Amino acid sequence: MQKEDCGRMAGFFPFWDKLTGEEQKTICRNAASAEYPKGAFIHRASEDCVGVLLVKEGQLRVYMQSEDGRDITLFRIDEGEACVLSASCFMQEITFEILIDAEKDSEVLVIPTAVIRRLSQENIYVENFIYKQAAERFSDVMWTMQQILFMSFDKRLAVFLVDEAAKTGEDTLTMTHDQIARYTGSAREVVSRMLKYFEKENLVELARGRVKLANKKKLQELARK
Amino acid sequence: MQKEDCGRMAGFFPFWDKLTGEEQKTICRNAASAEYPKGAFIHRASEDCVGVLLVKEGQLRVYMQSEDGRDITLFRIDEGEACVLSASCFMQEITFEILIDAEKDSEVLVIPTAVIRRLSQENIYVENFIYKQAAERFSDVMWTMQQILFMSFDKRLAVFLVDEAAKTGEDTLTMTHDQIARYTGSAREVVSRMLKYFEKENLVELARGRVKLANKKKLQELARK
Numbered sequence: 001m002q003k004e005d006c007g008r009m010a011g012f013f014p015f016w017d018k019l020t021g022e023e024q025k026t027i028c029r030n031a032a033s034a035e036y037p038k039g040a041f042i043h044r045a046s047e048d049c050v051g052v053l054l055v056k057e058g059q060l061r062v063y064m065q066s067e068d069g070r071d072i073t074l075f076r077i078d079e080g081e082a083c084v085l086s087a088s089c090f091m092q093e094i095t096f097e098i099l100i101d102a103e104k105d106s107e108v109l110v111i112p113t114a115v116i117r118r119l120s121q122e123n124i125y126v127e128n129f130i131y132k133q134a135a136e137r138f139s140d141v142m143w144t145m146q147q148i149l150f151m152s153f154d155k156r157l158a159v160f161l162v163d164e165a166a167k168t169g170e171d172t173l174t175m176t177h178d179q180i181a182r183y184t185g186s187a188r189e190v191v192s193r194m195l196k197y198f199e200k201e202n203l204v205e206l207a208r209g210r211v212k213l214a215n216k217k218k219l220q221e222l223a224r225k
Numbered sequence: 226m227q228k229e230d231c232g233r234m235a236g237f238f239p240f241w242d243k244l245t246g247e248e249q250k251t252i253c254r255n256a257a258s259a260e261y262p263k264g265a266f267i268h269r270a271s272e273d274c275v276g277v278l279l280v281k282e283g284q285l286r287v288y289m290q291s292e293d294g295r296d297i298t299l300f301r302i303d304e305g306e307a308c309v310l311s312a313s314c315f316m317q318e319i320t321f322e323i324l325i326d327a328e329k330d331s332e333v334l335v336i337p338t339a340v341i342r343r344l345s346q347e348n349i350y351v352e353n354f355i356y357k358q359a360a361e362r363f364s365d366v367m368w369t370m371q372q373i374l375f376m377s378f379d380k381r382l383a384v385f386l387v388d389e390a391a392k393t394g395e396d397t398l399t400m401t402h403d404q405i406a407r408y409t410g411s412a413r414e415v416v417s418r419m420l421k422y423f424e425k426e427n428l429v430e431l432a433r434g435r436v437k438l439a440n441k442k443k444l445q446e447l448a449r450k
Binding site: 064097124125127128131132134135138139141142145146 | 289349350353359360363367371
């Protein structure tokens, strides 16, 4: 790997200064650079176990796919962030199927699973980073799944936005998240998170006290589901 | 708390011998004993944050509830196990809603959230235990949700079992998990885990190479959903 990549490791890994010099060298020596054009498929959990991915540039998308090919975005990994779930095969208990592709043209550093596995056995701070990250990502995912699959709140919110736009004749609604929560019988926090999820999916654009329907066609589809 | 309870802590907490004597005393001093009769409601994540639960006797059930009151069991906590998700409020990122009740008459030790929060800030092994447990539980949950809500595999398996029993006229099917996987177009591992899930829900009884339909009525209901 390039020397400058090694210099960036401390930014990706909060445990960097808890490693011995030898451990730091092991990571740097074994990190491989990879480039993925937008849309490229990177990883399927059941088939390989590529390792920890560090996003130098671009953005990755982590998602699940149902048998009929529908997919649901779980979260995105931005520039400067690490993804440990692509090395999840070494966490015994993690057995569900996730897929990863490149959301934008991306440059990624890959730390092979075997290297991370050995370090996490030797060094509690490495193990801690991995499980903490996994717990936080899972929690996000659980929230999304609960709202979308269990409560259909994505659909209910889409119905509300589409109806409101039809009523007012405007594609930009002047409403706070609080008001939307009251109308949809939900909590403000739930509304805010789902709107942010919609924004990442390019369905809406958010500004203070305003929601702009950026892709009314997709929102209408979602509302009809 | 009772002195004998303090002696049991090492069994619940793999990090016990990484604590200082003072830290051990803090946990023992602050642990409170509680008894819950079978069916008693213990915890709702959004309303309280009871702390880490240690099951001395009995069994707890962790579940989610949809708006129409349907609930889905996520996992169970058996005798000798600890549940950290009931202290999840101090993990910033954990915001979804879980509920806990007593599946059997249970005796539980409760370590208050404030105590665990302070210890996990002081001691990396405590923090590590919590996130590792959370990651493993979430992974289980993700698997269940993916199969049930996304793939409807619980329904498909129920359909297969009910049809097979009708065909053979027997309530005990002589089949390996491998064979069931081939018939249902699934993977053996997925079949085995879902059968275990069914067994915990008292829908089937499992023996080597055999599946007994223990509650045909409920399986038929599941198959019709």
